Amino acid sequence: MYDIIIAGAGTAGLSAAVYGARAGKRVLVLEKEVYGGQIMSASVVENYPGIRKISGYEFAQGLYEQAMEQGAEIKYEKVLEIQNSETYKTVHTSLSAYDSRTVILASGAKNRHLQVAREEELTGKGxxxxxxxxxxxxxxxxxxxxxxxxxxxxxxxxxxxxxxxxxxxxxxxxxxxxxxxxxxxxxxxxxxxxxxxxxxxxxxxxxxxxxxxxxxxxxxxxxxxxxxxxxAIGQEPDNQPFASLVELDAHGYIKAAEDCRTSAEGIFAAGDCRTKTVRQLTTAAADGAAAALAACAYIG
Ligand SMILES: Cc1cc2nc3c(=O)[nH]c(=O)nc-3n(C[C@H](O)[C@H](O)[C@H](O)COP(=O)(O)OP(=O)(O)OC[C@H]3O[C@@H](n4cnc5c(N)ncnc54)[C@H](O)[C@@H]3O)c2cc1C
Missing domain, CATH: 3.50.50.60 (FAD/NAD(P)-binding domain)
Known part of the structure; x- marks a missing residue:
């Protein structure tokens, strides 16, 4: 039984892992692709307070190492469904299932497609x-x-x-x-x-x-x-696996405020996947901290 399972190893998910593991909780991060999230594709980041200039890759790498050094675990599995019973949650993935006292959804956002014929076929080919x-x-x-x-x-x-x-x-x-x-x-x-x-x-x-x-x-x-x-026509959330678990807004973002609490007990949402006006590294990291500390308080 984990204390906190985090869906997504972007800036929000890894920040939550740092805070959760540092608070002595047993933390598992589940990532469907590679750790780092969107910022991996940024050549340079110049607006993260305290860091003058850093590549997106270096930023993600540093955050990943920090989370792992604090004792978080990571597995490369896609979260497909979460069952929420009164005392614990079961997270079903592409490979297995894990029980946890709390879950933090940090699934971020993905690029919107043009929806023009042959777009998928020519992706990577122009x-x-x-x-x-x-x-x-x-x-x-x-x-x-x-x-x-x-x-x-x-x-x-x-x-x-x-x-x-x-x-x-x-x-x-x-x-x-x-x-x-x-x-x-x-x-x-x-x-x-x-x-x-x-x-x-x-x-x-x-x-x-x-x-x-x-x-x-x-x-x-x-x-x-x-x-x-x-x-470059914007982004949309990737919250389909959680649609029957938590309330989503009209655009598919998870309804949660500053405290990152969702409509479901013990389930929190952090970063670009939740309803908010500013989607940046700072807000994702801040959400990660808030969600992890809220999860710790929930566990008691
Ligand atoms: C090209 C680019 C440049 C940017 N430059 C800047 C910048 O200079 N400064 C700045 O502040 N912000 C920048 N941003 C924005 C910033 O990257 C995002 O705000 C931030 O990455 C959000 O973090 P997140 O963890 O919420 O989501 P993401 O980074 O999107 O991470 C979400 C993670 O969850 C994973 N995931 C999704 N669904 C599942 C699932 N079902 N199971 C398991 N894993 C799942 C995804 O694979 C992903 O790794 C940039 C974004 C882009 C695309």
């Missing part, structure tokens, strides 16, 4: 969701970014350092992202703004060769020859 991870493969090539927020603008700026031409496609006539980023992009002649347009088709044999865009309001079509399309 379609990417992470410019910082894959941008270097397209050095000297023509690429496109789709999206209107900060991530899309940052991706375009990043790619403009490597690529010959960067098309920035957005369905509205204005970007939502920060003016500072827009101003930096405006200064770059090889960044071409493609506004009031959406991606209608992905073309290529085996690899992406071009995207067809449809322009508003006349629905005129245009083909952009690109080697890559970076999709």
């Amino acid at each position: 379609i990417s969701y992470c410019a910082t991870c894959d941008g270097a493969f397209y050095r000297g090539k023509d690429v496109a970014v789709v999206g209107g927020g900060n991530t899309a603008l940052e991706d375009a700026l990043f790619l403009s350092g490597y690529c010959r031409k960067v098309y920035l496609i957005h369905r509205r006539d204005q970007f939502r992202g920060e003016k500072r980023l827009q101003d930096s992009l405006r200064e770059k002649e090889h960044v071409i703004w493609v506004l009031e347009s959406h991606v209608a088709a992905l073309n290529g044999t085996g690899y992406l060769e071009s995207v067809t865009i449809e322009q508003e309001p006349d629905k005129g079509k245009k083909e952009l020859a690109v080697s890559a399309l970076f999709i």
